[in-house]
Amino acid sequence: MKSKVYLIKAKRHENADLISRKARAVYLALGLNEKIQPEDFVALKIHFGEKNNTGYIKPRWLTGIIDEVLKKSHRAFLSDSNTLYVGNRSNSVDHIRLAWEHGFTPEVVRIPVIIADGLVGREKSEVRVQGQRIKSSRIASAFLHSDAMLCLTHVTGHVQTGVGAAIKNLGMGCASRAGKLDQHSVVHPRVNAKQCRNCGVCLRYCPAEAIIQAESYVMIDDEKCIGCGECLVVCKYGAVKMKWDEDSRRLQEKMAEYALSVKNHFQGKICFLNFILQVTKDCDCMAKNQPAIAEDVGIVGSLDPVAVDRASIDLVIKSCGQDAFKQGYNIDWSVQLAYGEKIGLGSQKYELVELKEF
Ligand code: SF4
Ligand code: SF4
Structure with a gap:
């Protein structure tokens, strides 16, 4: 069965209000907002961008979505987990300051920024999993205390997984530091x-x-x-x-199992919006401004993380006539999609519905 993926075309240099209205239209088409109850904790999972990075999703692009969520519940918050590596997002104080520097302030977004795994990245909850790769996932606590999630992802290439999109934002991005380590531990350069x-x-x-x-x-x-x-x-x-063929495969499989554990927690109260704008060779963890490797496509959304990633990759490849991700790193990014499909995370078959009104 095909999963529905909604697309609205956009360019990153368009007026921020226009992009915000477009993102809102995709979000509303998904129907998640109807399921949000008053008093629900609603996590807007995002990557605030490392210092000096410019590719991250801009706060003003989200104001329309936030308006809609706030009509349903006042307990919405923007969130990410602390990083494994040294940088400006490895503890909550630095992380929130950086989010503010990047414009995610209460004046702009009107909801708080909460780092999901606590002050120094130790607040985690363990979820039992019957996976081939993992028996439990260690997830940043605030995500598992939430009732609904909007997984908001900037689509990029990635040095270890070939592509970083919704599956990665969910699986790796929601993991606590211990969970990130679990997933990476197979990788030794x-x-x-x-x-x-x-x-x-x-x-x-x-x-x-x-x-x-x-x-x-x-x-x-x-x-x-x-x-x-x-x-x-x-x-x-x-x-x-790196021994990409072996290590990247296992990393992507673990990541998909982590993603499934988070998705299952929300029991249908989760959606995925991918921003295919300023697609870069590396992810937003890179502390640098990076050129785009593909034309801007727009915003896609789905209730299915595998479908939304498959559609995003197909649209990027179509827009530039070649696999821009493989040009960056010769990694088989299809592993996360195929394995995700195999374990029930979603479907690679999708129906693309283009939205024209917003
Ligand atoms: S050249 Fe050698 S020392 Fe320098 S960054 Fe590369 S591996 Fe490290
Ligand atoms: S040696 Fe290992 S821990 Fe150190 S930067 Fe490289 S991958 Fe990370």
Whole structure:
């Protein structure tokens, strides 16, 4: 059976109010708002963007959606979980300050920002799962104390999963630090000594002090490595390598199982909106401004995270005539979709409905 995916075309340089009205139209088409009860805690799951990143979903694009949610319940909040790696989002104080810097202030969005796994990322709840990869998922507590969720995702490429969209926002983005570590722990990069210039940059970014500097190159200590992938991204000489075929597959499968555990919690009171605007090679965790790798498409929404991701990827590929994600990283991103479909997270078959009125 095909899942419905609603599309409204948009460009990131359009007036923010116009984009907000378009996002609202997609949200209303999904019907979730009708299910929200007074007093429901409603989590708007988002990524606020790392410092100096510019690709994140802009707060003014969300005001129309927030208006509608507030008509149903005053207990709505914007939320993300703290990061695994060092940066400006690894504790709640820094994280909220950064969200404010990026415009997610009470004056603009009119709802609070709450970091879902507490001050230093230790507030988590465990959910039992009968998965092939995991037996329990460790989810940031505030998400599991919520009654409804709007999963709002900026579609990007990704260094470890090829594509970062709704499945990743749900599975990895809602996980506590322990849950993120669970998912990444299969991933251990290697340094090619011949390519390494011993510049030391990766040492500064490694959150686990897992990189050891020898006389003319660096090495990774597998015992300490937590598999966050930072060193892969920061090495400009391409000296850090990954066994993508094996490690990325297992990571994507774990991520899909985590995503299923979160989706199941909401029992139908969850929807997914993907913003296909300024699609970048890397995700919004990157502390830099990145050029777009594809034409802007617009906003798509569905009640099915697999369908909304499949449609997003198809639309990006159609818009640029090639697989822009694989041009960035040669990773088989289809694993998360196929595995998600296999475990009941959603369907890759979808019916695209274009909305013209907003
Ligand atoms: S960033 Fe790259 S080149 Fe520099 S030390 Fe690390 S692996 Fe070597
Ligand atoms: S070695 Fe690389 S992947 Fe491992 S913890 Fe350090 S930065 Fe992360």
